[in-house]
Amino acid sequence: MTVTVVPAVVNLDVPGPVISRHLYGHFAEHLGRCIYGGFYVGEDSELPNEGGIRLDVVEALRALDIPNLRWPGGCFADEYHWTDGIGPKDRRPSMVNTHWGNVEENNHFGTHEFMALCELLGAEPYISGNVGSGTVREMSDWVEYLTRDGDSPMVRLRKQNGREQPWRVRFWGLGNEAWGCGGHMRAEQYAAEARRFGTYCRDHGDNRLYRIAAGANGADYAWTETLMKQLGEPGCAYRPQPFMQAVSFHYYTIPGTWQDKGNATVFDAGDHYRTMVQAARVEELIIGHSNVMDCYDPGRSVGLVLDEWGTWWNVEPGTEPGFLHQQNTLRDALVASLHLDVFHRHAARLVMANIAQTVNVLQAMILTDPDTKALVLTPTYHVFEMNKGHQDAASLRVDLPDGLPTRAVGTDTLATVSLSASRKAGRALFSLSNLDADEPADVELDLRGGTLTDVRARVLTAARLQDHNTPDAPDAVAPRPHEVTPTAKGLRVRLPAHSFITVEGALS
Template sequence: MPHTNTTAVIDLDLPGPRISRHVYGHFAEHLGRCIYGGFYVGEDSDVPNERGIRTDVVEALRALQIPNLRWPGGCFADDYHWRDGIGSRDQRPRMVNSHWGDVVEDNAFGTHEFMDLCEMLGTDAYISGNVGSGTVAEMSEWIEYLTRADDSPMAALRRENGRDEPWKVPFFGIGNEAWGCGGNLRVEQFASLARQYSTYVRDHAGNEVYRIAAGASDDDLHWTEVLMQSFGPLDAPADAAAPSAPFQGISLHYYTMTGTWQDKGAATEFSEDEWYLALQKAGFMEHLLTRHGQVMDRYDPHRRVGLVVDEWGTWWNVEPGTNPGFLYQQNTLRDALVASVHLDAFHRHADRVVMANIAQTVNVLQAMLLTDPESGALVRTPSYHVFEMNTGHHDADSLAVHLDGVPTRTTDGAELPLVSASASVKDGAALVSLSNLDAAAERAVVLDLRGREVTGHSGRVLTAPELATHNTPEAPDAVAPVELTAIRPHERGLEVTLPAHSYATVSLTLA
């Protein structure tokens, strides 16, 4: 019998900050086979496509209701000059993708193709602008090209290239990793550039842009502090007019790995100790959100500035035999639970975290989808299923989950809680997410449900026989959600038995 002293107290009638659907955002960089062979195969491909965009990829991602897609990078963004990716494809200049494989990029996939992809997905565009090697004028003209409706020079150029109506671009990134591949800048340098470049990313034709300045890596709190100091006063009463600022959000990047940057650990060949170490490293995101949030709170007590975690996920050694610059890795049940731990943290910090983007959507790092270059087959990864199971959290009001009796394991000198949970409420229903991080033992969790009557429930669970189980073209559903039947009435609500190494969601119908 499972151990039954873990309790999750949830006050269903006390909603907290809203969980923005945008924390379920995605990231597509010109890296390896993410764009070419992932999203885009060209109109002459044998793989079914619309205007060169893979229809199976679009269909799979629409099921996730992905809210936004970040493009063209990443490090690639600060080498990318948008004018190279418009006009007739046979006349577009080539460039060297020096960051990722040192391959030649032909710019076949550019602004029009990306915005076409966003419309097919029904998702918002998050454009990452070039500060590292680009100019202020270049960035200013790009947003004009994308969003202006009249006969301005850039709007006229867009029409010459076949698009009459402007697009909506809600999100624009001001540089990427300016502390590293985006220019190797000191934060004092970049803060001035961020203010300057952001000023010229203008709102055209009713398109309101949320500008996101490139933020810190990991626990670089100084970077966050200097960016916050670059704002005007943010401590006016909460009901006062929002302060005028050149940008509205700052980013944060953090990757989970069990080794060093030189040897990050294997995606599918790992020990039980490495299982726990990966989950402990994933849990460090909670610490980062708290610490960066505390710095932001000192300058912005009313939380008007958003924190955008626009790169996160696992980063393992590439699969043997693949190009090391393409960052192709398999995706196991371990990756799925790394994702669930992150998403729980984002839910708990919904008052500050306005967006997050897992890296990356197809064929790169912790991908949602893998495409087989030989057969053309599409594989949904275990991480994909966590995102699909969590769609009920999109734009729902967070609910505090008070856990008691959670077992722990000492890992890398820290205590790892072996149960993670979060919850939300929306439209007369609640969704509870539960992760059992124990590699070997099942766990019973009592849901102590208070404040509203629960009139119905159902559950789904994601697990597999082995910790490293993953999906392949030959076994596409080795890790896939099934009905969770181990839910029983309890005097305090419900008792849920979670299999070892599993992720589950419990949906509640409320009176």
């Protein structure tokens, strides 16, 4: 068997931009069984919980070093009125979730419960405010309620509801998908709204807000340019206005059509490659939005945020269509590993990313079974766990003197190997993916400017790309130890077909 060899040069002593831990962020929307039945089971549940928050879910996510959690949406954010979700639970009014299944919610999971969840996770809260159907005062009051000390109407209300000290909440989204479910606005219309809402979201005490403007859908670079124009004049003297610190965009990997996105577990190699082509497109989009931003902000003082990303398949048969429940296979794991490599390469501009979503919805970390109450870690979960050492590490440039192996996928070309590297606290971490459905590959790591000792490697793969974890087979796709070969210049790493591998070691 002839195995493709990929030479890769890494200068261990030349650190690049820091990979923000917030590129490993998560997203929890009031959608399907993400909140109710996922994170929140209620205080009367037979499952171990704290204030209704399911503790085995918390424990599993803490193992990922989850840096931030975005809530309450998504589309739900722009119909959510936060004052309905505070105070005694038996007095909270119910609401209808018109976006996701038209179900009635009792508002038992609200602001205090979300903040308690973030504290249990050790994660920073990222709150999406209601710009679509809310008011400036409503969002301004929410910021004050959460973050102000001393005495004011909102502070007194918070204390009345049992919380004396303010929380620290840096990240605030100024609405969500304003071009669609967040109000069907034109870019100019939303930009004016964002200026207004951002102005009245105040810094209280030493809590400095990081306001994230609701950005583009995919490749709508004109939307990004409109927002950048609102922040300042183009050029080297660009001084952003204080009402926005970042601009977001959303991108989902959908190889089919919006009406028929494809099946999560029933697919062939052709479907797999088309999926990888769509996943790889995220790099083109990040470069495109970054280029627009660079024209106005060459010093990169404004952050780019991808606060919704992941695979989106047809819902599992027999489940509520509005709940977006889908299974998660090895193919999904490779979509995640490919995205994270891209994020590492663009860490100079990309400051946050949030996979959609954390529990039971879309490309989830965790699936909980409503009948058995079992908790299942997905293949995507394992990619995040294997990669967590990249958080807040200095990126390392990977040079490829012979390029990467490719294959034609229709009219597109797909690089079938992906890799990235970083260093932190005297250790280096390498991530390598083989997207080829059938053939292995070898990566020859030429390590310069240092040596690597105490080398350890793990591999995530399975017999089939379609393999996934279930309550009956929770470890069908799980990381296992992997052997690497020392060479005169560094390491040779064998990448089995359809696999993800991490290699780490001590720098000397």
